[in-house]
Amino acid sequence: MTGKERDLHITDIGTLKALAHPLRMKLYRGLIVAGRATASQLAEQVDEAVSLVSYHLRKLAEHHLIEEAEPQSADGRERWWQPASDGISIRDRDFRDAPEKTAAHLAATRLFHEQRADMYRRYLDERATWSAEWNAAAPDSESLLRLTAVELDELREELVALARKYDEKGRSAEANGDTEGREHVALYMYGFPFRV
Structure with missing residues (x-):
């Protein structure tokens, strides 16, 4: 590949x-x-x-x-x-x-x-x-926000970029032999509108 x-x-x-x-x-x-x-x-x-x-x-x-x-x-x-x-x-x-x-x-x-x-x-x-x-x-948290669709999309992009930053940091450290204490981590993000 x-x-x-x-x-x-x-x-x-x-x-x-x-x-x-x-x-x-x-x-x-x-x-x-x-x-x-x-x-x-x-x-x-x-x-x-x-x-x-x-x-x-x-x-x-x-x-x-x-x-x-x-x-x-x-x-x-x-x-x-x-x-x-x-x-x-x-x-x-x-x-x-x-x-x-x-x-x-x-x-x-x-x-x-x-x-x-x-x-x-x-x-x-x-x-x-x-x-x-x-x-x-x-982490186990819930945030109930008041946003527009555009703001939610911006937040999504920032969170994805932040997750990628940490993924690259971990992969780089592991490639350099720093494996102690590293585990697979699942990070899920859901953001959706709702009405009460």
């Missing part, structure tokens, strides 16, 4: 539907975290048959969400995979021009939210196994 994209901007319904499959999203997320993996390694993570995982990895590859990676072992039978970009970007505005696109976007968004909520619930269930330092550092 050369010139890896920062974020793949998904604008077509076919790619969105390919990703919006529960197992495929888990596999994609697993590859983002691992960087590179085989179907066997991913099958173990998601507790599914290797043949099923291989099928879904090929579907993700057909939509250029993942790609083959350089083999990481001498075993030439194993096919290695990696994400085709650092992440994905899916915007509502790209799926508003047809009812089926709007419905597909809503279904995908709900799936992504459910999987994120499951990950957070798993953290809460395992919270006692994490150190006091990690539990104190893990």
